[in-house]
Amino acid sequence: MLKVENVSKSFKKRLVLQDINLTVDAGELVHISGINGSGKSTLFKIIAKLLAPDQGKVTLGSDDYLGALIENPGFLEYESGLSNLAFLAKLNQHYDEGKIRQLMQRFSLDPDDPQAIKNYSIGMRQKVGIIQAVMEDQTIILLDEPTRGIDQEGIGQFTELCHELTSSGKSIVVASHDTIAEMKYDRQLHLENGVLHE
Ligand SMILES: Nc1ncnc2c1ncn2[C@@H]1O[C@H](COP(=O)(O)OP(=O)(O)OP(=O)(O)O)[C@@H](O)[C@H]1O
Numbered sequence: 512m513l514k515v516e517n518v519s520k521s522f523k524k525r526l527v528l529q530d531i532n533l534t535v536d537a538g539e540l541v542h543i544s545g546i547n548g549s550g551k552s553t554l555f556k557i558i559a560k561l562l563a564p565d566q567g568k569v570t571l572g573s574d575d576y577l578g579a580l581i582e583n584p585g586f587l588e589y590e591s592g593l594s595n596l597a598f599l600a601k602l603n604q605h606y607d608e609g610k611i612r613q614l615m616q617r618f619s620l621d622p623d624d625p626q627a628i629k630n631y632s633i634g635m636r637q638k639v640g641i642i643q644a645v646m647e648d649q650t651i652i653l654l655d656e657p658t659r660g661i662d663q664e665g666i667g668q669f670t671e672l673c674h675e676l677t678s679s680g681k682s683i684v685v686a687s688h689d690t691i692a693e694m695k696y697d698r699q700l701h702l703e704n705g706v707l708h709e
Contacts, residue, residue: 512536513651518567520553527553529705540677543686545702551686555581555653578649584640588629592639593622605647614642618668633660652683658691670694
């Protein structure tokens with residue numbers, strides 16, 4: 512369970528988030544739409560505790576584990592996709608190579624492709640970014656513009672994965688300026704002028 516209570520945030524007196532309240536239960540798939548600059552990334556950074564809110568608080572359930580793709584994911588540019596994912600999973604001692612390989616194959620990425628990630632397209636990088644957010648069985652998953660640069664086949668693979676994860680009790684919050692037609696959201700919210708509307 513994710514609970515955001517009365518969260519507000521300003522940058523240099525500009526109010527970006529105003530009294531945001533959001534509860535996401537286990538197994539829910541939630542969409543937050545909003546134009547560029549509406550504060551979607553800022554909200555995710557506050558949930559991920561990268562940024563402190565000016566007011567309010569964020570609570571996760573005691574057994575929850577957060578996964579996130581926020582803005583452009585940073586990678587070890589001279590290493591392969593598999594090496595990057597293995598590196599991140601090992602940092603958290605949640606390394607499962609079989610699972611990473613299976614996720615890469617689901618997204619039509621070859622785990623044995625030795626090319627450096629710096630040669631990957633934007634869509635391929637984005638797929639690796641999605642995989643790192645889910646590969647450790649994270650229970651609350653935040654995905655900021657996840658389908659940026661991803662082709663139609665990849666969008667289909669992504670929506671299928673989201674539906675599968677939420678069916679198994681994971682909670683997913685997708686933030687994007689557009690909607691992804693195939694997604695079966697439980698709730699669609701809209702962030703505008705710092706206010707989150709149902
Ligand atoms: N660290 C910061 N310092 C100052 N202003 C910031 C900072 N981070 C974000 N902002 C500003 O806050 C506003 C919201 O930014 P944010 O990145 O959260 O929006 P967004 O909805 O995610 O948009 P995008 O999809 O373009 O990233 C923007 O006007 C941005 O310029």
